[in-house]
Amino acid sequence: MSTLADSSHPTRPAIAWIGLGIMGSPMSENLIKAGYDVTGFTLEQDKLDRLAKAGGRAAGSIAEAVKDADVVITMVPASPQVEAIAYGPDGILDNARSGALLIDMSSITPQTSVDLAKAAKDKGIRVLDAPVSGGEAGAIEAVLSIMVGGEQADFDEAEPVLEALGKTIVLCGPHGSGQTVKAANQLIVAVNIQACAEAVVFLEKSGVDLTAALDVLNGGLAGSTVLTRKKDNFLQRDFKPGFRIDLHHKDMGIVTDAARNVGAALPVGAVVAQLVASLRAQGDGGLDHSALLRAVERLSGAQV
Numbered sequence: 288m289s290t291l292a293d294s295s296h297p298t299r300p301a302i303a304w305i306g307l308g309i310m311g312s313p314m315s316e317n318l319i320k321a322g323y324d325v326t327g328f329t330l331e332q333d334k335l336d337r338l339a340k341a342g343g344r345a346a347g348s349i350a351e352a353v354k355d356a357d358v359v360i361t362m363v364p365a366s367p368q369v370e371a372i373a374y375g376p377d378g379i380l381d382n383a384r385s386g387a388l389l390i391d392m393s394s395i396t397p398q399t400s401v402d403l404a405k406a407a408k409d410k411g412i413r414v415l416d417a418p419v420s421g422g423e424a425g426a427i428e429a430v431l432s433i434m435v436g437g438e439q440a441d442f443d444e445a446e447p448v449l450e451a452l453g454k455t456i457v458l459c460g461p462h463g464s465g466q467t468v469k470a471a472n473q474l475i476v477a478v479n480i481q482a483c484a485e486a487v488v489f490l491e492k493s494g495v496d497l498t499a500a501l502d503v504l505n506g507g508l509a510g511s512t513v514l515t516r517k518k519d520n521f522l523q524r525d526f527k528p529g530f531r532i533d534l535h536h537k538d539m540g541i542v543t544d545a546a547r548n549v550g551a552a553l554p555v556g557a558v559v560a561q562l563v564a565s566l567r568a569q570g571d572g573g574l575d576h577s578a579l580l581r582a583v584e585r586l587s588g589a590q591v
Contacts, residue, residue, distance in 0.1 A: 299322060299323050299324070300323070300356075300357030300358045300388075300448070301323075301324045301326070301355060301356050301357050301358070302318060302323050302324065302325045302326070302356060302357070302358045302359075302360060302448070303325075303326050303327070303328070303346075303352040303353040303356035303358070303359045303360070303383075304318070304325055304326070304327040304328075304338075304343075304352075304360050304361075304362070305327070305328050305329070305349060305352060305353075305359065305360070305361045305362070305363070305372055305379070306329055306361055306362040306363040306368075306372075306393070307327055307329035307331070307334035307335070307337070307338060307362075308329070308334070308362065308363075308364070309423050309426075309528065309529065309530075310362055310392075310419070310423065310426045311329070311362035311363075312334055312337055312338070313423070313426040313427040314360075314362065314392075314426050314429075314431075314452050315327055315338060315341075315343060315360075316338070316341045316343075317426075317429045317451050317452055318448070318451050318452070319341050319342045319343050320451075321451035323448070323451070324344075325338070325342075325343040325344070326343065326344040326345075326346050326351075326352050326355075326356065327343050327344070327345060327346065327352060328345070328346040328347075328348060328349055328351070328352040348377065349372055349377060349378060349379060349382065350377055350381075350382040353379050353382050353383040353387070354382055354383070354384070355384070356383060356384075356387060357387060357388065358387065358388050358389075358390060358445070358448060359379055359383055359387055359388070359389045359390070360389075360390045360391075360392060360448075361373075361379070361389070361390070361391045361392065361393055362392045362393055363393045364393065364534060364537070365393070365394075365395060365534075365537050366395040366396050366399040368393070369391060369393050369395050369399060369403065370399065370403075373389075373403055373406070373407075374406070379412075380406060380407055380410045380412060381410070383410075383412055385410065385411030385412065386411060386412075386413075387412050387413070388412075388413045388414075388415070388441060388444060388445060389403075389407055389412055389413065389414045389415070390414075390415045390417050390445055390448070390449075391403065391414065391415070391416050391417065392417050392418060392419055392433075393418065394418045394466070394469050394473070394534070394537075394538055394541070395416075395418075395466060395541070396466065396541050396544070396545070397416075397436075397463035397464075397466040397467045397470070397545060398463065399466075400414075400416035400436060400462055400463045400465070400466050401462050401463040403416075404416075404437070404462040404463075413437075413438070413441045414437060414441075414462065415435055415436065415437035415438075415441055415442060415445055415465070416435065416436040416437065416462060416463060416464075416465040416466050417433050417434070417435045417436075417445070417449065417465055418433075418434060418465055418466055418468075418469035419431040419432065419433050419434075419452070419453060419469075420432040420434070420469065420472045420476070421453070422516065422529045422530050423529035423530070424516060424529065425453070426452075429451065429452055429453065429454075430453060430454045431452055431453035431454070431455075432453060432454070432455040432456075432472075433449050433452065433453040433455065433456045433457070433465075434457060434459050434464075434465045434468040434469055434472070435449075435456065435457065435458045435459060435464075435465045436458075436459055436460055436461060436462050436463050436464035436465035436466065436467075437458070437461065437462055437465075438461075439458065442458045466541075467545065469538075470538065470541050470542035470545050471542065473535065473538035473539065473541070473542055474539070474542045474553065474556045476513060476535075476576070477535060477538075477539060477556070477559045477560070477563060477576070477579075478555055478556060478559050479511055479513040479514075480513055480517065480576055480577060480579050481559045481562060481579050481583075483511075483513060483514055483517065483521065484521070484577075484579045484580040484582070484583045485583050486504070486509075487501075487521045487580055487583075488580070488583045488584055488587050492587065497521075497522060498522060501514065501518050501521070501522070505518065517577040520575060520577035520580075521577060521580055524580075525575075526571075526574040526575045526577060526578040526581070527574075527575060528573060528574060528575045529575050530575060530576050531572065531573055531574065531575065531576070532563060532566055532567050532571055532572045532573070532574055532575070532576055532578060532579075533567060533572040533573065534576075535563055535576045536560075536563050536564055536567050536572065539556070539559070539560035539563050539564075540560070542556065542560075543556065543557065543560055562579065562582055563576075563579070565582060566578060566579060566581065566582045569582075569585075
């Protein structure tokens with residue numbers, strides 16, 4: 288089986304990128320900036336136009352995008368979308384060359400990643416699950432945290448590619464491990480945003496200078512990357528999506544289900560999962576997850 292280090296690949300690997308959304312577009316563009324040859328496919332023509340303008344090539348189908356690729360990277364919303372692009376006669380597994388490396392950077396269930404790796408092995412395709420944390424800003428700035436599951440040798444080959452996308456890149460264990468760590472990440476982020484939202488409402492109702500309060504809180508033990516990244520969202524009530532409530536709702540379902548399977552209790556996480564679900568039910572699913580502030584405001588009597 289060929290690898291990216293073979294003499295047949297003396298230059299940087301050719302990359303196919305499937306999924307050019309809020310995260311995928313800037314990530315693929317960072318690979319182009321780093322000197323990689325990127326061919327992309329997504330369902331929205333304007334995203335394909337954006338990729339072409341950045342110096343990539345737009346493909347008309349998944350099959351066209353992946354047929355000559357050394358590395359195929361996918362970034363789509365959830366497990367059903369991963370399965371849709373991976374399987375079937377028009378999917379990645381039936382059209383990528385034997386020896387290609389498939390890096391799925393979507394946030395999906397650990398079992399979906401395990402199943403994908405098994406199916407790909409039968410086709411001679413290697414797989415890493417490599418979900419990310421850092422949101423849209425992290426994707427744009429190429430400072431994502433990337434948690435990887437798979438074989439050490441495949442990780443070693445993928446690392447130069449991943450270094451163009453993130454700063455913290457760690458192999459967490461076998462297939463599915465990256466997704467398990469991402470689920471834990473989403474649990475921590477949701478609980479943190481909820482705590483920050485409650486603090487914002489408490490501070491405002493107490494008549495405190497909110498900007499000053501958040502600045503000093505962020506300089507102490509209460510400080511966090513979440514507060515740093517989301518402070519302006521809270522202050523300006525700007526909930527333009529960097530990471531949508533709909534997606535965090537999906538992720539809270541993943542971590543809740545995975546925790547139940549291994550017998551781990553998530554009492555606070557379960558409450559926050561319900562708060563995320565309720566915000567989505569109120570029509571705010573398309574907003575940034577910092578919009579958890581709106582849920583706290585409603586509970587506190589505000590009309591939002």
